[in-house]
Amino acid sequence: MARLLLVSNRLPVTVKAEKDSVSVVRSAGGLATGLSRPHERSGGLWIGWPGDVSRLTDAQRSQVEKQLSDLRCVPLYLSASEVSRFYEGYSNRVLWPLCHYMLDRVPRQDRDWDAYRKANERFADLAAKHYQPGDTIWVHDYQLMLVPGMLRQRLPQARIGYFHHIPFPSSEIFSTLPRRGELLKGLLGADLIGFHAVSYVRHFSGTLLRHLGLDTDIDRVLFQGREVRVGAFPMGIDATAFETLAGEPGVLDEVKTLQERSRGERLLVGIDRLDYTKGIPRRLLAVQRVLEREPSLRGRLRFIQVAVPSRTQVQAYAEYRETVDEIVGRINGLYGTVHSTPVHYLYRSLNEKQLVSLYRGADVMLVTPVRDGMNLVAKEFCAARPDEDGVLVLSEFAGAASEMRDALLVNPYDVEGMADAIEQALEMPKPERQDRMRCLRAGVKTRDVHWWVASFLDRLQGLPSVAEKPPLPDGMTALDKLKGPGRKVLFLDYDGTLVGFAPTPEQAAPDAELMTLLQELSARPDLSVHIVSGRPRETLEAWFGELPVGLHAEHGLWSRMRRGQPWHALPGVSFEWKSQVKPVLDAFAARVTGSFVEEKTASLAWHYRRVDAEFGALQARELRLLLFEKFSQEPMHILPGDRVVEVRPKGVNKGRVVSEVLKQEAPDVRVLAVGDDVTDEDLFAAVPPGGITVHAGNKHTRAAYRVEGPPEVRRLLKALLGK
Numbered sequence: 001m002a003r004l005l006l007v008s009n010r011l012p013v014t015v016k017a018e019k020d021s022v023s024v025v026r027s028a029g030g031l032a033t034g035l036s037r038p039h040e041r042s043g044g045l046w047i048g049w050p051g052d053v054s055r056l057t058d059a060q061r062s063q064v065e066k067q068l069s070d071l072r073c074v075p076l077y078l079s080a081s082e083v084s085r086f087y088e089g090y091s092n093r094v095l096w097p098l099c100h101y102m103l104d105r106v107p108r109q110d111r112d113w114d115a116y117r118k119a120n121e122r123f124a125d126l127a128a129k130h131y132q133p134g135d136t137i138w139v140h141d142y143q144l145m146l147v148p149g150m151l152r153q154r155l156p157q158a159r160i161g162y163f164h165h166i167p168f169p170s171s172e173i174f175s176t177l178p179r180r181g182e183l184l185k186g187l188l189g190a191d192l193i194g195f196h197a198v199s200y201v202r203h204f205s206g207t208l209l210r211h212l213g214l215d216t217d218i219d220r221v222l223f224q225g226r227e228v229r230v231g232a233f234p235m236g237i238d239a240t241a242f243e244t245l246a247g248e249p250g251v252l253d254e255v256k257t258l259q260e261r262s263r264g265e266r267l268l269v270g271i272d273r274l275d276y277t278k279g280i281p282r283r284l285l286a287v288q289r290v291l292e293r294e295p296s297l298r299g300r301l302r303f304i305q306v307a308v309p310s311r312t313q314v315q316a317y318a319e320y321r322e323t324v325d326e327i328v329g330r331i332n333g334l335y336g337t338v339h340s341t342p343v344h345y346l347y348r349s350l351n352e353k354q355l356v357s358l359y360r361g362a363d364v365m366l367v368t369p370v371r372d373g374m375n376l377v378a379k380e381f382c383a384a385r386p387d388e389d390g391v392l393v394l395s396e397f398a399g400a401a402s403e404m405r406d407a408l409l410v411n412p413y414d415v416e417g418m419a420d421a422i423e424q425a426l427e428m429p430k431p432e433r434q435d436r437m438r439c440l441r442a443g444v445k446t447r448d449v450h451w452w453v454a455s456f457l458d459r460l461q462g463l464p465s466v467a468e469k470p471p472l473p474d475g476m477t478a479l480d481k482l483k484g485p486g487r488k489v490l491f492l493d494y495d496g497t498l499v500g501f502a503p504t505p506e507q508a509a510p511d512a513e514l515m516t517l518l519q520e521l522s523a524r525p526d527l528s529v530h531i532v533s534g535r536p537r538e539t540l541e542a543w544f545g546e547l548p549v550g551l552h553a554e555h556g557l558w559s560r561m562r563r564g565q566p567w568h569a570l571p572g573v574s575f576e577w578k579s580q581v582k583p584v585l586d587a588f589a590a591r592v593t594g595s596f597v598e599e600k601t602a603s604l605a606w607h608y609r610r611v612d613a614e615f616g617a618l619q620a621r622e623l624r625l626l627l628f629e630k631f632s633q634e635p636m637h638i639l640p641g642d643r644v645v646e647v648r649p650k651g652v653n654k655g656r657v658v659s660e661v662l663k664q665e666a667p668d669v670r671v672l673a674v675g676d677d678v679t680d681e682d683l684f685a686a687v688p689p690g691g692i693t694v695h696a697g698n699k700h701t702r703a704a705y706r707v708e709g710p711p712e713v714r715r716l717l718k719a720l721l722g723k
């Protein structure tokens, strides 16, 4: 088993300082439990912050280090300024509310970005320091979004996973972040990026397309020549542990006491970190509405809300606490009697036994966050109900809702609707409660935390490693093979290879630097230059007609072998399908603002480079499907390109140019082919053995070398001239 290097902001431990001694206790949280087995079995390390240890004496600090090391934990101590700017500042004042759709809570200026970046660097440095070849690195959560990218720079060969524990918002929301590009590129350093729900994967893919122009193909996206996988891995809990605890005599006694003290009151329970995403005020208001609407329930209903203090130094949390206190006070003032208090509010953490006793004793569990990545409380409640009783009221905005369809799903913004759900839960007949709980428990037990860890790690470790699929060597290193005497033939694609993309095809005309470069190359007696493009011959003639180069238009349908020679077409090509296909493309151009149809002698192209990237890609998929459906019998090819869908006749491809040109050359001529898109793959395939193929970009390619884009292609050509 590969050694596992876990990296998370917090270590899965709590440091408890007593008078002279100090102890480090492993946390019981989901992540800690799920990962403890693979962490220990693999002999790996867990890197993270052990919490505030600033008040410890030196002796206590060394005790902590010793105990951490026994637990295979490597501490990264955050300074007071890092806690305030990296943890509380950028992580919890900017990223946390933003990912939970609360834009109004994000400060106007992101002053703490620098601290976030630097702290991420510290985590990456420490992980890189402990890395051993063959290790699997698994980075966790939004506090460390830059770490995968930083690690990729330090350890290009490493196998890196990242899991995002909170929602990934729609691209409309993520786009508001001034640092969106850096954060996205940071995540793309990973080999596998996991989210709790399919909708977060969709949002992430949409954001990549919108801001980095990267189109995700089902579960993978190409970035800097690497294939990055994305996927939904809904996190589970240690269901067996909760179930076992729920059956222990101590817990059953506690439940009995709870029920006796309730004297027949129905019990509603809420358990959360005190966080403004958890929807506690609206939940309280819903309970208030039930009491208002149903006088018969007054004195017969008790709502126990437990809230664990969290991020108390962040002002929004302090304000939220006041709001909750105030609403609790108001409801108790209105509906309390000398004998009963409707809301029992505890602002503290509970131990596991107390927690499970509440789950086991609840008639109705209220889990109503306004937004939540997953929410493990909902799952813990079900696992703790081996009696198959109790009703779960669950927010449709929690990631858990997509799995737990047998809960009573509510809109947490609809107080009246939540009050209805509470009443429905209280009145639900036992057989229905049991049916629902049985189904919920089956899901929670099957997809538990061990299943989650295994499915993520199996996927990550099953991917071909970078070492097995090394990145293509830099095109510049191919130069040595081309230098020296002897004839060479260059096949150069135009758009995306010699020039970058422009908003319209006309705007991508060659610039003076390129014309000079081509002039100089073609003037060399040992070089023969051929431009092989998808463009119409009129355009190539107008731009390059005066140069002594070979021109090949419409992917090789038309060729002009030398300056002054006439253009000739490939024989035997059928174009009859064009008149039927054109109206389909025209209809798409009319419906998708900013898109347009380009017509050439032999082919048609629908361009969407000026359309919103996400919408354009979607429409392109639809167009391709429609064309396949309608014209599959026609002698034509439907080709996706870079923000274009092309329809070309069968039998025409850039590869045919290579064979035509080489017929007129000596057999020992050396060949260089450079191109950037899928049509250039035919060119590469036709290059005879010993030839050099260079892909300009980061797509899948059969080329042997890679350069980044047009500026690097020009650099390569200049170097060929000895410049």
Ligand SMILES: Nc1ncnc2c1ncn2[C@@H]1O[C@H](COP(=O)(O)OP(=O)(O)O[C@H]2O[C@H](CO)[C@@H](O)[C@H](O)[C@H]2O)[C@@H](O)[C@H]1O
Residues within 6 Å of the ligand: 029, 030, 165, 166, 235, 271, 272, 273, 306, 307, 308, 348, 349, 350, 351, 355, 372, 373, 374, 375, 376, 377, 380
């Ligand atoms: N009063 C109390 N006393 C003791 N323990 C208490 C407690 N209140 C809550 N807990 C415990 O804390 C954990 C909370 O986990 P959640 O998934 O509910 O939310 P959290 O926002 O912390 O986690 C983030 O990570 C998890 C895991 O990925 C995501 O589900 C979630 O959406 C995301 O915000 C549970 O295991 C629960 O038992």
Ligand SMILES: O=P(O)(O)OC[C@H](O)CO
Residues within 6 Å of the ligand: 010, 141, 165, 166, 310, 311
């Ligand atoms: O207490 P925090 O700020 O480390 O947050 C813990 C939450 O589970 C974040 O996912």
